[in-house]
Amino acid sequence: MAKPYFPGNVPGIKMAMAVTPEQAAKIIKKAERRILVAGAQLEEVEQAINLADGAIVAAPDTVRQFKEKGASPVVMNKVSITNLLRDASSWKGLDGKGSYDLAIYMGSPYYFESQMLSCLKHFSSCKTIAVSRFYQPNATYSFDNLSEKKWKEALTDLVKFVEE
Amino acid sequence: MAKPYFPGNVPGIKMAMAVTPEQAAKIIKKAERRILVAGAQLEEVEQAINLADGAIVAAPDTVRQFKEKGASPVVMNKVSITNLLRDASSWKGLDGKGSYDLAIYMGSPYYFESQMLSCLKHFSSCKTIAVSRFYQPNATYSFDNLSEKKWKEALTDLVKFVEE
Amino acid sequence: MKRATMKADEVHTPTATIKGLEISIGKIIDDEWDEKMGPTPMPSVTDLRGWDFRLLERYKPFYGPFCDSCCLCTYGKCDLSDGKKGACGLGIEPQQGRIILLACLIGSTAHGAHARHMVDHFLETVGDMDIDMGDNVQVEAPVTRLVTGIRPRRMSDFLDVLDYGEREILHLLSAAHTGQEGNVIDFESKALHASMIDQMFMEVADIAQIVRYDLPKGDPEAPLVEIGLGVIDRTKPVVMCFGHNALSATSVMDYTNIKGLYDSVEVAGVCCTALDMTRYESRAKIAGHISHQIKYLKTGVADVITVDEQCIRTDTLELAQETGTVVIATTDKICYGLPDRTHEPAQETIDLLVEGKLPGALILEPEMVGEIAVEVAMKLHPKRKKKRFDVKKAASACSQCKQCNKACENFIDIARGMKEAQEGNYSYFSEIFMRCIGCGRCLPVCSKNIDIIRVMTEAAKEKIMNEKYKIRVGRGPIQDTEIRNVGQPIVMGEIPGVIALVGCPNYEEGPEEVVEIAKTFLDRRYIVVATGCAAMDMAMWKNEEGKGLYELYPGRFDAGCLANVGSCVSNAHIAGAAIKIASIFAHRDLRANYEEIADYILNRVGAVGIAWGAMSQKAASIATGVNRLGIPVIVGARGAKYRRMYLGRKDIPEDWIVYNARDGSKVQVGPGPEHLIYASESKEEAIVTAAKLCIRPNDTSKGRQIKLAHYIDLHKRYFGEYPDDIHLYVRTRSDIPITEKDTIDRILKENNWEEKQIPDPTLLERLVRRR
């Protein structure tokens, strides 16, 4: 079974299902309304855009890059968007059209993202999938720990499968 | 991966390897000096005797049955024997001939045995294998959670493999 | 001493803007107590460290960690497995000590806050009072005297005692901060200190309420009252008081009494509040302990529940709302987010509650609670629709998925009960009912969302209706005269031991094990004392003639007697009895003389605590507190989840060496008592071990004979064999029980036994009289 990248970071009971790019793509495509949540450290802006289905929240640090690539994300730090998502039942989404059932998390410091995912795990009906390099036990689904190279490939594959 | 029988009982990081009877038998046979530690609730006395290699510690509650079946266990409650085993480096064993490298635990309340195994996991060089019905995460090796029937079979198989 | 001198320059005064305040400096407590001040008045965290280290050298901490991680700061979570250290340098072993320290502190503060709340409240509402525990109790606060050097004569004298305790708590809790203590034995020493403070806190709390409410003052013939799940008459309005601090419950009883409502309103308690209620008023009823809270909640028996503090289901408000029970929270410990109605007119609050506009209220003035609770119950009772609950129908939803069974740590076969209930057969649920600890863990896992507890409780209804027993009201302290009578036989070993059955009901088998343990020792003429949930469960049995233990055995502190001391805080009187043996019987100096008295008890007083279902942090600190005093404790199998025991090693003879106070020589005295705290896997093991743990180095030969005889006899009875360590407990031939002479002779020979000296035993070199 997948292990948290930092071994101490075992939440105990409920741990993310580790998924391959193919499985991840299925999960993403099956979602009714998904939202992509990108953190301040995100470098893979293009992939993020391609994974999203319109709804993108980008940390202010990376908005420029998103815009340069033609996307128009909502600017919000990860804490704030997570705070909205935990209120899944009453928050009407970025477009006011309803709640999300899947959030794709990427691009933040490992331990920080872990706490955000933990919030949603416990307090939200919105499922989460973590597609950064390291296994995030507090997500619903997560990539396993991967080498830099393998992860880049996985991300490329994921985008490909999602677009298929 | 195996899950603790009581879901709350996740120690976090280091969890027993779940083993089949065949694997368990290999582990038991590979041990240089093993000791069988039987708890107060043990019913499978015969199997216990067959798993042991002479060194048996039985809770006082079950000694009679052991003797009836021709074994001569040392009588000691599980706390006391665990306390001796945690001192693996200096305690010279039941026969004074040296320490044990594997302890086979069975026959105690689940949560109680879990704490005993946790002690050895953290504070002893003696490895442990739990062969009761439920997966014991704090052991080094453990049977997975099994139905009553499957477990009886597993125990029989284990004895068979050990004796082979 | 530091503390004592400090106080000299310090005079507390009011912040004097309070209108119309008269500053009258009452009395300066100068020293009317002629006993000389001992070496450790108000000991600091480190003052008794030497004693702790001595104890823990022999009784080494044993840890079974619950978790491989530490999660206490943002350096974490740290992985402490495989000998790794956390980012602060802490390894798993000191981390366990730290967890134990935290548990003992939480336990200690629970009692301390209770004591503080009472003392402050009494001083505020009725003013100062003399501490008079009756003619038979002259040494009225042995723990406080021992620890602080203060002999409290007035309620206000407790203020210094509490201030001291609070100061120590402050220092101790701070040691749990990241990057503080790093040594496991020092953590344990701190836990022992926290727990000694707890003993003192409990004593203050119980004495305060005894004095204020004139509760029984060591009365061996305190009345018998009703206890059991069947005591409540559901046709009447019902007020139930949950918790451990009877302040607001007394107001419920007072109101009921003053308004002459005892015939028309049921007033019952759950947990220690119940025990304390009956000490105040024998018309109050004891409805059970923590295990039954959820059952009462689920079936909506109560019209009003008051909650005070400790060991109360934290979802009480939520569950109460399911059945329209009103909840009144009465202390700062439990507020449940309820609106604070303390400063609103009572009638308005009553109306809001009766009309269902509020599910409950927070009322912080105990005196207000009675009126509101009783009035709401009376008005609400006729309004509440009691929907009939169709057990069969509810059970019929069960798909036999057995998720519930897997959640139940007591291995109750709920699925089986459901199956039978579908057919209208309620015998299984009735049978296992008392084994259900009411944890509610089966509820959320039910795939059919069945209200399992409700089904179980309604199914067992008929049985429950008959669950009526008698318990003797908590008597409070042990009388000095009783101590005088039993001191000698206890110390000499002729009364084989004092068995204290205390603590919570976290066990698999329901009350019957506790009953059997008690009865076994009673029949062998041990002294049996009880408190808290254990005292309750002990009542839940009848012989063929319908008589329970409290009816069959007298309430004295004497051989073959069963003394219900009272609630959790009454535990202090058990420690107090041991201390008084040293003081009253043996004339050891009591005042601020902790080490010597603990040394005395460890070596001479054959007392053993059994906390068969210990669950709480309070139970942890209670046990650890008596441990520091030299009294061993046995917990049940689930007690292993406390993660720490103090274990002796009988295989290492050097661990059992004491000084002979007569000449300073070092003498090996054998492993008595063998452990300070340990978890027993089975009731049988606990009984046999308790008998063994009564053995003390100072036993006379006659005493040792008696103790050994019981130990051997019980061992044979339960295990069909002689124990294998008899030779360790025979010092001279005259120690050998006559009836077992031949066998023991053989055993001694087989073990190359050699005769040993019987010293005047002590662990304290300074107590050696001459060299």
Next chain:
Amino acid sequence: MKRATMKADEVHTPTATIKGLEISIGKIIDDEWDEKMGPTPMPSVTDLRGWDFRLLERYKPFYGPFCDSCCLCTYGKCDLSDGKKGACGLGIEPQQGRIILLACLIGSTAHGAHARHMVDHFLETVGDMDIDMGDNVQVEAPVTRLVTGIRPRRMSDFLDVLDYGEREILHLLSAAHTGQEGNVIDFESKALHASMIDQMFMEVADIAQIVRYDLPKGDPEAPLVEIGLGVIDRTKPVVMCFGHNALSATSVMDYTNIKGLYDSVEVAGVCCTALDMTRYESRAKIAGHISHQIKYLKTGVADVITVDEQCIRTDTLELAQETGTVVIATTDKICYGLPDRTHEPAQETIDLLVEGKLPGALILEPEMVGEIAVEVAMKLHPKRKKKRFDVKKAASACSQCKQCNKACENFIDIARGMKEAQEGNYSYFSEIFMRCIGCGRCLPVCSKNIDIIRVMTEAAKEKIMNEKYKIRVGRGPIQDTEIRNVGQPIVMGEIPGVIALVGCPNYEEGPEEVVEIAKTFLDRRYIVVATGCAAMDMAMWKNEEGKGLYELYPGRFDAGCLANVGSCVSNAHIAGAAIKIASIFAHRDLRANYEEIADYILNRVGAVGIAWGAMSQKAASIATGVNRLGIPVIVGARGAKYRRMYLGRKDIPEDWIVYNARDGSKVQVGPGPEHLIYASESKEEAIVTAAKLCIRPNDTSKGRQIKLAHYIDLHKRYFGEYPDDIHLYVRTRSDIPITEKDTIDRILKENNWEEKQIPDPTLLERLVRRR
């Protein structure tokens, strides 16, 4: 009020066996303070609950649990995942509140025990002293006044203050017992209470030491002293004092001074003890903070280390033994199992330590520590063999398995450093050296058992040698005159804000981020204040001319100034400054008037705390304490591991409604401040958000213009964009920064902006002057 009246009947007296005691009742503190007593003197746990609920209605707790279980009693471990409740009925959300309460209590008691230790010790050793904070500080203890209603004039007045705090801690900790509080907001309210008490404890501790040791009393021109890893001259005997309670360190400095040894012995401190040492004696040196402890230990720089309390590696003794450093433990908080040598002759102890017969000693009398530490260092220094450590050789064992890299939460590429070091290239290790937080987690995982920290430190040696900077000595409180000068511009918004950089160094990037944050705000003429580790890291930078922040910016509490207030306990002065603005500048009643003052600060005082590397429980309680006072706090990304934030929802307009105190109308004022505590993912985000969090409802239009201008400018600078919430902060057109007029006009139009009223804002209905 309850507390205050209570005290009336209570006179504490000595337990009067103390020989030769004269009972002289000093003075009755009758009320010389003419300010009228406010509504909440010494508030109980529930007295400020209303305020907390009001705050937390707007700033809702957000939880990211660290663990799915609860392990706090033997009913557990309980599975709290998927909405399941524990056996006591507790769900994961209140459980988080409980964990937070525990953390805040541990933090609060760390400071409380520190304060108590000092006050008791000073009273005992030097007797009572006047609290004189100098002519410029008349309101000498604003937090204490605000919370307790006591105006302390003598050291002994603190005894009542501490007693009160300890009592509250008792009640609060007990609420963490199994089966107590069940509501998450009530848990948070208790955490807020514990943390308010912490503010008071810190104030007492710092004032006590300022008074006793005559530390700077708000001196903006406190001297500059040396700080850095390179300050220690290793050719001399070295005594290093680790910790947070400078009592024993003063004795080291005194001894060094009296014996004229400052030229021949190096006396340096680590962590807050270091900061406090330099407040006492500018010849003492600051060797760094917690991140560097392990590096000093591993390289054996010190001959003697004294440890006092808090945030000290718990394996200090073990590590010290590796290099033959002697450890002297000096408080009950940290005893390390060492023999207590307090009552043995100093010379004997010195000999035992020098001869290596003891690895360390516990010396509980601070005054004894100086002689022992300094003498041992001098004797030991020539004896200690300094084995040359061959970095290349040690590094050559590395197999490049990269286990170490995986253990490092700061993503330091240790393997790379090893590889380079094998070739004698130490640049990577030198470069990342300050980014290593010294957690030691890389050590046990190394498959080749390489002493990674040692290698890294020795490799970076050359760099370290040059790590010498200047820091301004902690000045202590803010002067009343300074408050008078800046009160108006702060409240009106013309000084855009007060930025307090505080707390621990648990961050990825080393000091540089803290430096950048500080410099950004200094250059924009915010007031910047600092304490603790943050104050240290801020010093670790130089401009091209070799000047650091403390040299470049004046030490006043004024626009564009950098005031190092002092150590962790000096944090109280930051809260105190905010309180004094309300009191001195705005003439609000201070005494026991907590709610009104907090309401004032929340709505008017644009102060923001940034605890960029907050790690400890102390940091948790410090942050939570200022939160109750209405001051928002930003923590770094790792602060998310505290598990709780208080977050506002700017998308819900109703959350931002206040009363207009002028007429009682309700006015929507926009989301200012937006959050009370939140974790920022990046330094850039933190800077921009800090600017935004300075916005307060009461800003004048001129003030709002300035604040908005900074916010917008910083947002553009860091993110290349306008922020998307400008329209929420423009109340009237005159709020619009002139330079941005066109853009903002457009933005307002796009957002259908409507002009709003600027009220006299308050959350407290009772402050409405008329309806």
